[in-house]
Structures are given as C-alpha cells and as structure tokens.
Amino acid sequence: MGLLDNASPAVSKGIVVSVLLGMTAIFVAMCVTVPTGPITGVDADLSAINSGDCAWMLISAAIVLLMTPGVCFFYCGMGHHKNVVSTIMQALLPLAIIPIVWATVGFGLAFGDSVNGSYGIFGSPVKYGLLHNVGAVPEPAFAGTIPLSLFAVFQCAFAIITPALLIGSVADRVNVSSLCIFIGLWHVLVYCPLAHMVWHPTGLIRMFGVIDFAGGTVVHMSSGYAALIAALYLGPSRSAAAHSDMFEMKEPANVPYVVLGTALLFFGWFGFNAGSALAAGTLTALAFINTLAAAASAMLAWVLLDNLRGHKLRATGVCVGLVVGLIAITPAAGFVNTGAAFLIGVIGAVCCSGAQELMERYGNRFITDTSEVFVCHGVSGTVGMICTALFATTSVNEYAIDGAFYGNGIHLGKTLAVLCVLVPWVSIFTWGCLWVTDKVMSLRVSDEELLAGLDVSKHGERAMAIDVLKVHVDALNASSKAGTPASGSDAA
Structure with a gap:
C-alpha cells in the first residue's frame, strides 16, 4: 500500500496544486534564464548550418514523435477490449512527462559534459539545465550542421517513446496514476545515463569501443528488459479474479488497431534510423534502405516460422515480425551493408520466434508480458547489438568498427561484455524505480478494478x-x- 493510496481528497488536491505550481515555476525560470554566449543566432556564426540537414532532421523528429501514438494503437489492439482506453492513456503519458523532465535535467544528464569521477556514466545537467545554452548554434560533438536545439528535440523524441514501449508489458494491471512517478524516475535513473554512455563522445560504452547507431541498447534493450522486470514485479494478470473469463481470453481486442499501430511505427522508424545519421546524405540513404531490408526479411521469415510452429497466417504475427526486424536493425542501420541487413532481419525473426515459443510453453506460467515487449524489444535489441558486432564494416561507414565477420573478434567480445553488465544494471535500477513508486502509490490495481476493466474503473469510458x-x-x-x-x- 503506497503512502498516497489512502490520502484524503484535500491532500490529493493539494498535491495536484503543488505539481501545477512547480511546473509553472520551472517554466518561468526557463523564460527568465539569460543564456551565456551567442546561442540564439544573434551575432553568432551559423555558417555551418545546412538547410537540407535541418529539413530532414525536422521531418525525422516529427515522424519519430508519431511513433508514440503508433505504440498506443499497437498495444491497445493486442490487449483486452476492456483495457483499450487505459492502454492508450498509459502509452501517451510519456508524451506529457518526458519533454518537461528532458528540458529540466534530462538533456544535460544525457548529453552534458561527463561529470568528473562518473567514468562517463552520466553528464552534468548544469550546462544544459532548463535548456540553458541550447539554441541555434550547432554543437560539432553531436551534429555540426544543425542547431543544437534541433538535436535536442530529436533526442527528446527517442526519450519519449522508450518508456512508452516498456509499459506494454503491464498495461492490463498497472495503476495509471503511479506511472506518472515511475516514468520520471526511470527516465532520469535509467534512460539518461544509458544515452550518455552510448552516444556522448566521452561516454563509457562509446569510449570502450561498442557502437550503437540508433538505439539498440538505449531504447530497445532498456525498455525490453525493464518490461520484463516490471512484469515480474507486478505479478501475473491472473489473481483472485482468475475465475473471470476476461483473464482466459487470448484473442486481441482489435486486429486493425494492431495493423494501424504497426504502420505508424514502420513509417516513423525511417526517421528513427535514417534520422540518426543526423544529416541528409549517403549515410542516411544507407540506414533507410537497411531498415526496409531488415523489416522485409524479418516479416517473411516470421510468416514461415509461424507455419512451422503450426499457426495460421495471422495479421498480428506479420506485424510482430515486421517490428522485430525493425528493432534488430536499429543498432546496425548505419554500420552494415544491405546484405547484412537482410540477414539481421532473418536472425532477429528466428531468435524472437524461438523466445516467443519458450514464453508460451514455459514463461507464461510465471510471468505475464501483456504485449510481448521482452520478446520483441529485449531479445531483438540484444540480437541487433550482437549482429552489429558481427557485421559492422568501415567500408560503408568510416566511423564504424569492423566486426567479427571482418576479422575483428575483439569488437564482438567487447559487445558481449557490455551486454553482460548492461542487463543487470537496467534490471536493478528498474526494480528500484518500481519499488520507490510502489511505496508512494500502489502500482497494481485491485482485483475489483481488474474485473471491471481499467477503461471503466480508471477512466469511466x-x-x-x-x-x-x-x-x-x-x-x-x-x-x-x-x-x-x-x-x-x-x-x-
């Protein structure tokens, strides 16, 4: 039982008012903060800015943001018809919470200068806190031809979708209100340090020599393993209410919603991967075609594997196969050739199909991952990172590191070492965020609310x-x- 679960109406309203006042204070501080240096474009040297790169990155940021509603449709279509509205609400919450936290401290933690003594694990929020010093002038360490403000908003879109992904594992039994606390905590303690380690020039993982083009570790592995921990923490869907037929129903609530969500995700993924080139050029084209290649091969492989497993040709299976391919190619999109991209899609489909079979036979007895987030994002993200260490080549990207397939087995060894440390790190901090949140406000809804369905019990619609x-x-x-x-x- 959380501290706020039995709070009186007066206390609850007081908390709401305090949050509103705190938000207002932050926004006022952002208005009156005087930036240091020529960051607004006035008397600044903006000759390095490329209008074509800016146009592409604006489009990429916009379509990556569109992926969050895509997640909403994908997850709500996969779930139970009594939880459709609630699932949409849960997946949309990061769109309201993350931009505020990102502007306040998140961007600094992820892309600020590494804190002395942190070993490149997290950045200092001082330089970019409240978006201080974030304006029109590019930062060559990140992207030299677009404004730093555009880089910040593109990265914010990644930060938004990541917690939305992990929520799918517990969407049928989590308290929506408590998610407001968890999302903010998880973003600060898990996502931002991971983004710093992987993408900042002085980040620990990047300095160690492990590469991730568009977020295989930062977005997909973090959300996938966090989803597994969240599902374990909240327990299975079946409880004292297990006699209800709603807990026996395996059929998706709305298959067309799943297809619509997949279409939005597919469209947005080209901004996700090709946009990670941070410019409009040959590397962008490579990441674009590799994304399409892996998605196509994974979708076809999944259909064939479904047939071998005795399933009919299911639209939901085709959608899952497509998403698995998109996830698997994410860390490798700008580092491998197109033949490797096709191969990575197939490998991702085989591994995730096998993981799904194991979960259906054995795992579901102990854990309920409502939307199979771990199988899709955790397993496929891990496969993608390993495949990057296998097939990356400097022949397509001079900033890549040759993989084991091209004679550099050390790269594969380093990647496996990072994965062995990263998975426990994400799991421990995710469990801590869940535990703290649960002490403040219960994460799991009551059996009565489960029986009624979260749409009615939590949202009244x-x-x-x-x-x-x-x-x-x-x-x-x-x-x-x-x-x-x-x-x-x-x-x-």
Missing part, C-alpha cells in the same frame, strides 16, 4: 460500446430461435 452491442446480438439470437421478431430497440 469505453473504446466501444461492446457490452451494449452484445446485449443486442443476444436478443436477436434469442428471438431467432424462438421464431419471433425482435423488438424495434433490439433490432436497432
């Missing part, structure tokens, strides 16, 4: 009036069997 429709259908069936016409209201 349904995605569709499906229960009313069922009444009409039952009445029509009953009247048909009795040989009497249904009433006008029932017929309607």
Whole structure:
C-alpha cells in the first residue's frame, strides 16, 4: 500500500496544486534564464548550418514523435477490449512527462559534459539545465550542421517513446496514476545515463569501443528488459479474479488497431534510423534502405516460422515480425551493408520466434508480458547489438568498427561484455524505480478494478460500446430461435 493510496481528497488536491505550481515555476525560470554566449543566432556564426540537414532532421523528429501514438494503437489492439482506453492513456503519458523532465535535467544528464569521477556514466545537467545554452548554434560533438536545439528535440523524441514501449508489458494491471512517478524516475535513473554512455563522445560504452547507431541498447534493450522486470514485479494478470473469463481470453481486442499501430511505427522508424545519421546524405540513404531490408526479411521469415510452429497466417504475427526486424536493425542501420541487413532481419525473426515459443510453453506460467515487449524489444535489441558486432564494416561507414565477420573478434567480445553488465544494471535500477513508486502509490490495481476493466474503473469510458452491442446480438439470437421478431430497440 503506497503512502498516497489512502490520502484524503484535500491532500490529493493539494498535491495536484503543488505539481501545477512547480511546473509553472520551472517554466518561468526557463523564460527568465539569460543564456551565456551567442546561442540564439544573434551575432553568432551559423555558417555551418545546412538547410537540407535541418529539413530532414525536422521531418525525422516529427515522424519519430508519431511513433508514440503508433505504440498506443499497437498495444491497445493486442490487449483486452476492456483495457483499450487505459492502454492508450498509459502509452501517451510519456508524451506529457518526458519533454518537461528532458528540458529540466534530462538533456544535460544525457548529453552534458561527463561529470568528473562518473567514468562517463552520466553528464552534468548544469550546462544544459532548463535548456540553458541550447539554441541555434550547432554543437560539432553531436551534429555540426544543425542547431543544437534541433538535436535536442530529436533526442527528446527517442526519450519519449522508450518508456512508452516498456509499459506494454503491464498495461492490463498497472495503476495509471503511479506511472506518472515511475516514468520520471526511470527516465532520469535509467534512460539518461544509458544515452550518455552510448552516444556522448566521452561516454563509457562509446569510449570502450561498442557502437550503437540508433538505439539498440538505449531504447530497445532498456525498455525490453525493464518490461520484463516490471512484469515480474507486478505479478501475473491472473489473481483472485482468475475465475473471470476476461483473464482466459487470448484473442486481441482489435486486429486493425494492431495493423494501424504497426504502420505508424514502420513509417516513423525511417526517421528513427535514417534520422540518426543526423544529416541528409549517403549515410542516411544507407540506414533507410537497411531498415526496409531488415523489416522485409524479418516479416517473411516470421510468416514461415509461424507455419512451422503450426499457426495460421495471422495479421498480428506479420506485424510482430515486421517490428522485430525493425528493432534488430536499429543498432546496425548505419554500420552494415544491405546484405547484412537482410540477414539481421532473418536472425532477429528466428531468435524472437524461438523466445516467443519458450514464453508460451514455459514463461507464461510465471510471468505475464501483456504485449510481448521482452520478446520483441529485449531479445531483438540484444540480437541487433550482437549482429552489429558481427557485421559492422568501415567500408560503408568510416566511423564504424569492423566486426567479427571482418576479422575483428575483439569488437564482438567487447559487445558481449557490455551486454553482460548492461542487463543487470537496467534490471536493478528498474526494480528500484518500481519499488520507490510502489511505496508512494500502489502500482497494481485491485482485483475489483481488474474485473471491471481499467477503461471503466480508471477512466469511466469505453473504446466501444461492446457490452451494449452484445446485449443486442443476444436478443436477436434469442428471438431467432424462438421464431419471433425482435423488438424495434433490439433490432436497432
């Protein structure tokens, strides 16, 4: 039981008012903070800025942001029809929370100068706190031809979608209100340090010699393993309410929603991967075609594997296969040739299909991962990082590091060492964020709320009036069997 679970209405309203006042204070501070140096474009040397690069990065940032609604549709379509609205709400929450935390301290923690004594694990929020010193002048250490402000908003889009991904594992039983606390904590303690280690020039993992083009570790592995820990922490969906038929239903709530979500994710992924080139050029084109190649080969491989496993040709299976391929190529998109990209898609599909089979046979007895986040993001992200260490080549990108396939086995060894440290690190800090959140406000909803469905119990609205429709259908069936016409209201 969390401290705030039994708070009186007066205390709850006081907390809400305090949050609103705190937000206002932050925004006022951002308004009156005087930047140091010519960052706004006035009397600044902006000759390095390339308008084509700016245009591409603006488009990329916008379509990466579109991926978050895509996650909403994908997850709500996969879940139970009584939790559609709640799942959408949960996946949208980072869109409200992360930009504020990112502007306040997140961007500095991720891309500020490494703190002395931190060994390149996290940056200092001082330089970029409240977006101080973030303006029109480029920062060559990150992207030399676009404004630093544009780089910051592009990276913010990555920071938004990452917690949205992990929420899918517990969407059917988590308290939406408590997620507001967890998302902020997890962003500061897990995502930002990981982004610093992988992408900052003095970050620990980057200095160690392990490369990640577009977020295989930062986004997908972090969200995938965090999703597994969250599912373990909250326990299975089945509880004292297990007698209800809603917990036995395996069928997705809305398959067209899954397909729509996949389409939005597929579209956004080209900004996700090709945008990570941080310019419009040949590397962008390489990442673009590699993304398409891996998605195509993984989708086809998944369909064939589904057939071997005795499944019919399912639209949801095709969608999962596509997403698995997109995830697997993410860390390698700008470091491998197109043949390797096709191969990575197939490898990702084989590994994730095997992981899904193991979860269905054994894992689901102990853990409920509602939207198979761990299989898709955790396993595929790990496969993608290993494949990057195998197939990366300097022949397509001078900033890459040749992989084991090209004679550099040390790169593979370093990557495996990083993975062995990274997974426990993400897991421990995620568990800590869950524990702290749970002490403040309970993470798991009650059995009564589970039975009613989170749409009604938490939000007071349904995605569709499906229960009313069922009444009409039952009445029509009953009247048909009795040989009497249904009433006008029932017929309607």
